[in-house]
Amino acid sequence: MDVARVRQDFPILEREVHGKPLVYLDNAATSQTPLAVIEAFDDYYRRINANIHRGLHTLADEATAAYEGSREIVRDFLNAAETREIIFTRGTTEALNLVAQSWGRANLGPGDEVLISNLEHHSNIVPWQLLAAERGFIIKVIPVDERGVLDMDAYRDLLGERTRLVAVNHVSNALGTINPVQEMARLAHEHGALILIDGAQAAPHLEIDVQAIGADFYAFSGHKVYGPTGVGVLYGRADLLEAMPPWQGGGEMIATVSFDVPTTFAAIPHKFEAGTPAVAEVIALGCAIRWIHEIGLKHISAWEERLLEHATEGVSNIEGLRILGTSPDKAGVLSFVVEGAHSQDIGLLIDQLGVAIRTGHHCAQPLLHRFGVEATCRASFAAYNTPEEVDIFVEALQRVIGMLR
Numbered sequence: 018m019d020v021a022r023v024r025q026d027f028p029i030l031e032r033e034v035h036g037k038p039l040v041y042l043d044n045a046a047t048s049q050t051p052l053a054v055i056e057a058f059d060d061y062y063r064r065i066n067a068n069i070h071r072g073l074h075t076l077a078d079e080a081t082a083a084y085e086g087s088r089e090i091v092r093d094f095l096n097a098a099e100t101r102e103i104i105f106t107r108g109t110t111e112a113l114n115l116v117a118q119s120w121g122r123a124n125l126g127p128g129d130e131v132l133i134s135n136l137e138h139h140s141n142i143v144p145w146q147l148l149a150a151e152r153g154f155i156i157k158v159i160p161v162d163e164r165g166v167l168d169m170d171a172y173r174d175l176l177g178e179r180t181r182l183v184a185v186n187h188v189s190n191a192l193g194t195i196n197p198v199q200e201m202a203r204l205a206h207e208h209g210a211l212i213l214i215d216g217a218q219a220a221p222h223l224e225i226d227v228q229a230i231g232a233d234f235y236a237f238s239g240h241k242v243y244g245p246t247g248v249g250v251l252y253g254r255a256d257l258l259e260a261m262p263p264w265q266g267g268g269e270m271i272a273t274v275s276f277d278v279p280t281t282f283a284a285i286p287h288k289f290e291a292g293t294p295a296v297a298e299v300i301a302l303g304c305a306i307r308w309i310h311e312i313g314l315k316h317i318s319a320w321e322e323r324l325l326e327h328a329t330e331g332v333s334n335i336e337g338l339r340i341l342g343t344s345p346d347k348a349g350v351l352s353f354v355v356e357g358a359h360s361q362d363i364g365l366l367i368d369q370l371g372v373a374i375r376t377g378h379h380c381a382q383p384l385l386h387r388f389g390v391e392a393t394c395r396a397s398f399a400a401y402n403t404p405e406e407v408d409i410f411v412e413a414l415q416r417v418i419g420m421l422r
């Protein structure tokens with residue numbers, strides 16, 4: 018992969034922070050945006066801006082065509098069988114809440130069980146807790162071992178007649194662990210349960226085939242795949258989506274509305290897209306995926322694997338540094354704690370040297386508690402990062418730790 022060429026697409030990488038060249042290693046939180054995506058916004062608001070689906074005029078037609086074109090790009094990206102299986106949301110969080118509030122509310126009750134894992138982001142925990150408090154089902158948690166790998170024996174034991182849903186992430190945002198979702202889907206289905214996969218951290222790094230995985234639902238966010246904030250995707254199997262009730266009411270999601278007879282709803286995917294969507298963001302997300310295809314996700318993954326190896330090696334010589342998440346299957350994330358130095362202090366000081374990493378609980382408090390910590394430092398990688406940047410990060414980290422001890 019020609020990383021110098023890739024970097025030219027990201028104007029933000031030219032900026033300085035505190036007088037130092039920016040080294041951006043917070044990609045698991047939000048990835049940076051290539052020119053093609055920035056220009057898509059500019060072009061949309063200069064030439065096309067209109068509300069979609071309802072206008073008969075040229076601009077409305079063009080906006081609708083571009084918006085629906087993105088749906089096809091996303092279908093292809095996930096290898097979904099049909100375009101109507103792709104629902105645009107505000108992000109992964111909204112996609113997961115959609116499944117909880119629509120499918121969950123209709124299908125879960127007392128005696129039912131939902132399996133989540135100890136690796137989950139809060140957005141795949143709290144929607145289930147909120148609903149469980151109302152509907153009276155039970156949430157069970159698949160444990161992880163010392164490496165941050167899901168305990169598959171425990172998973173098999175937890176699956177049972179009462180399991181209705183398994184909700185797990187594909188890649189952990191806090192540790193980088195890649196979960197064996199295909200095998201997990203097979204086992205869930207053997208027990209008559211559905212599987213919902215939170216792909217927020219997988220979509221930027223792995224080729225995803227929802228049909229090969231056997232995913233019933235799959236969610237990801239635009240801003241982690243070089244696209245904009247404010248847009249995300251829920252893939253759902255067509256037969257499931259068709260049977261699910263709407264979760265938000267409003268324009269666009271109806272067939273007919275009446276005070277005299279029951280209101281009827283639009284076909285999928287529109288049934289789940291009430292109101293005016295984030296049209297420009299959806300179109301820009303399509304551009305981001307096109308950009309990924311141009312570089313090649315395989316090349317991006319291989320490159321990031323090299324960066325992760327290089328960084329792991331670099332920090333492993335630092336005394337008192339403990340890496341959390343040592344699964345042999347990892348993507349893009351290096352999470353660590355340092356003896357005698359608070360994660361937050363490291364984050365603040367390393368920023369002074371131009372290096373952006375994340376510190377905190379990464380919205381995965383139960384996971385961090387499993388490892389007996391409240392916070393970690395997390396460096397995460399994207400297509401445009403370089404081994405030289407990793408070296409700057411390791412050197413800066415050593416300096417910062419020296420200052421703190």
Ligand code: PMP
Nearest residue numbers: 108109110138140190217218238
């Ligand atoms: N799940 C995982 C694994 C994530 O990493 C994130 C974002 N940090 C989310 C869900 C939530 O995504 P968003 O904030 O874009 O809705």
